[in-house]
Amino acid sequence: DQQVKQNSPSLSVQEGRISILNCDYTNSMFDYFLWYKKYPAEGPTFLISISSIKDKNEDGRFTVFLNKSAKHLSLHIVPSQPGDSAVYFCAASDPGNYGQNFVFGPGTRLSVLP
Amino acid sequence: NAGVTQTPKFRILKIGQSMTLQCTQDMNHNYMYWYRQDPGMGLKLIYYSVGAGITDKGEVPNGYNVSRSTTEDFPLRLELAAPSQTSVYFCASSYSTNSPLHFGNGTRLTVT
Numbered sequence: 001d002q003q004v005k006q007n008s009p010s011l012s013v014q015e016g017r018i019s020i021l022n023c024d025y026t027n028s029m030f031d032y033f034l035w036y037k038k039y040p041a042e043g044p045t046f047l048i049s050i051s052s053i054k055d056k057n058e059d060g061r062f063t064v065f066l067n068k069s070a071k072h073l074s075l076h077i078v079p080s081q082p083g084d085s086a087v088y089f090c091a092a093s094d095p096g097n098y099g100q101n102f103v104f105g106p107g108t109r110l111s112v113l114p
Numbered sequence: 115n116a117g118v119t120q121t122p123k124f125r126i127l128k129i130g131q132s133m134t135l136q137c138t139q140d141m142n143h144n145y146m147y148w149y150r151q152d153p154g155m156g157l158k159l160i161y162y163s164v165g166a167g168i169t170d171k172g173e174v175p176n177g178y179n180v181s182r183s184t185t186e187d188f189p190l191r192l193e194l195a196a197p198s199q200t201s202v203y204f205c206a207s208s209y210s211t212n213s214p215l216h217f218g219n220g221t222r223l224t225v226t
Contacts, residue, residue, distance in 0.1 A: 002156075004156065009154070032212055034214055036215075036217075041219065041220075042219050042220070043118070043120075043204055043206075043217030043218050043219045043220055044157075044204070044215075044217050045217070046214035046215070046216070049214060089156065089157070093211075093212055095211070095212065102147075102159070102215060103156070104149075104156035104157040104158075105156050106154055106155050106156045107156065
């Protein structure tokens, strides 16, 4: 049973528009959420995170929103650029699961069209 | 500062062969992890280590072994390769259990 779900395998967006990537989770013990970006033939790189005590975190063009009651988070990229084309993974952390507490979603492939 | 370095980048194994995937980090992180990624799936944790001399199983440990003799190195051993182990393997490290993971660039392994 997937504890972290990304129900859209792919997303295409025009350059300059907003990209919204969604993530749902089932474990109410998760308290720290991260987004990673992955280019082909490279490892995932950390993008942005949010703690469960907040509902929004911004870093430049990237904003993550957390809705704890709905167990849902989203990543907004504004404006989208062709260099943002990559696979985005949502991950969640369970502090009670010492040492092995990152659970990853299956990823969403974002294509930003020029 | 190289971060997390994995070797080799690619490998093809025959069924029953063995190999070691190497991982080293230069950030002095205590926490290290091995993940595998299959197509359309998230990363699955194979083994992890919270410090030199300490290792433990993750979600999918069968068919693998690890060791952690130093803070820097965390090799992953496949003893009897099987087609089900065809995957991309990522090594990662972190400063603490609740800080972001730093990943290597992966090893693409094919077992035929």
